[in-house]
């Protein structure tokens with residue numbers, strides 16, 4: 001619920017470093033009073049750090065944070081108009097429900113009558129009236145989390161910060177609590193800032209979703225905006241299931257992928273520009289093959305998903321995922337069709353790896369913290385004073401090895417994007433630079449890998 005359009009939290013150019021590690025990289029975010037904002041992203045993207053900076057448990061390395069117009073970047077947590085609910089309930093096991101909730105009020109030396117009134121009101125708000133004298137140990141996980149929320153709201157904060165508060169609950173309890181949280185948010189009318197890695201939870205609960213990856217904000221929008229108009233392949237993949245394919249924008253409103261040309265509604269990408277094409281599985285029509293088909297293929301698998309069927313269809317070289325209420329048998333030949341406005345075109349952020357390097361001699365360059373052999377560089381092209389050069393390596397020319405020791409350098413698989421006929425991987429090298437890799441091999445998130453690049457695949461641009 002939005003009370004008005006007043007900004008309550010303003011995060012300006014905030015970065016946070018832990019030693020060499022950049023956990024947050026120039027974050028700008030403005031949160032309106034009464035808004036339910038969810039910070040969504042994979043593990044390690046920096047969402048908890050951002051919440052901790054708002055709460056005051058950590059301080060920003062750069063930038064500033066304002067709450068209700070006051071700069072609070074250096075203000076200690078207890079002086080900020082916020083309260084936090086953590087994933088682990090953090091209740092005092094030796095106190096009963098009432099004393100847990102009243103704890104902060106007692107510290108403030110609130111008169112007993114007022115305190116009792118407030119505790120009861122908070123318990124009512126979380127649907128736990130009559131539980132005040134129960135031991136917290138005797139409560140279920142969901143009930144304990146409600147007590148934790150009651151303890152946070154009893155202080156009447158302007159902002160409630162919630163750090164994966166439902167993560168420890170089982171699926172059924174989590175679904176019930178999601179609905180209750182939404183109701184609670186409406187009743188309380190205060191601002192909720194919610195952290196989760198669960199995209200479904202974010203879509204269900206939020207007025208606004210902030211999608212983060214690797215310390216940066218990727219997109220800010222309403223759940224519908226984020227789902228229907230993801231800004232890049234990362235967001236498209238993270239929010240719901242998508243077919244993400246390499247394509248070429250032939251000209252305005254005409255895109256080529258899977259070996260065919262398709263009408264689309266996008267303009268302004270130029271001619272013959274490489275793009276990412278995103279199509280949601282529910283936006284593809286599947287039918288017995290006919291002349292209407294834009295793509296023809298054979299069903300590889302068909303899984304019932306409760307309401308719809310999810311089918312993998314092999315169209316030439318590409319695997320396309322389709323959802324439909326009707327099942328098509330494995331092995332059957334089918335046609336696929338997609339409407340122009342359901343084809344989402346995204347500018348490719350990069351088309352090859354680009355590193356900053358230095359020429360050591362005519363056949364050696366240094367980048368990613370290593371020395372690599374390269375194809376001979378003409379002597380007149382070698383910069384004299386060790387000036388940096390640009391190194392380019394195609395995605396499919398980076399070789400990954402199972403045994404990290406076999407590589408010229410090592411890294412960790414951070415993000416995997418399936419592109420219909422290959423995987424596009426982001427590997428964080430131990431030099432802390434991303435290396436992007438196209439491969440047919442199957443890797444898992446967090447796999448440790450060796451990275452090798454052959455001399456002939458290193459382009460030195462002087």
Ligand SMILES: Nc1ncnc2c1ncn2[C@@H]1O[C@H](COP(=O)(O)OP(=O)(O)OP(=O)(O)O)[C@@H](O)[C@H]1O
Pocket residue numbers: 018021022023041042043044045046047048049050197
């Ligand atoms: N106190 C710290 N010291 C060093 N590095 C840290 C510290 N806190 C966080 N980091 C690092 O900063 C990055 C962001 O961490 P953060 O906990 O904010 O991510 P997250 O998105 O909340 O992940 P998760 O969902 O796994 O909790 C991670 O790489 C993490 O290892």
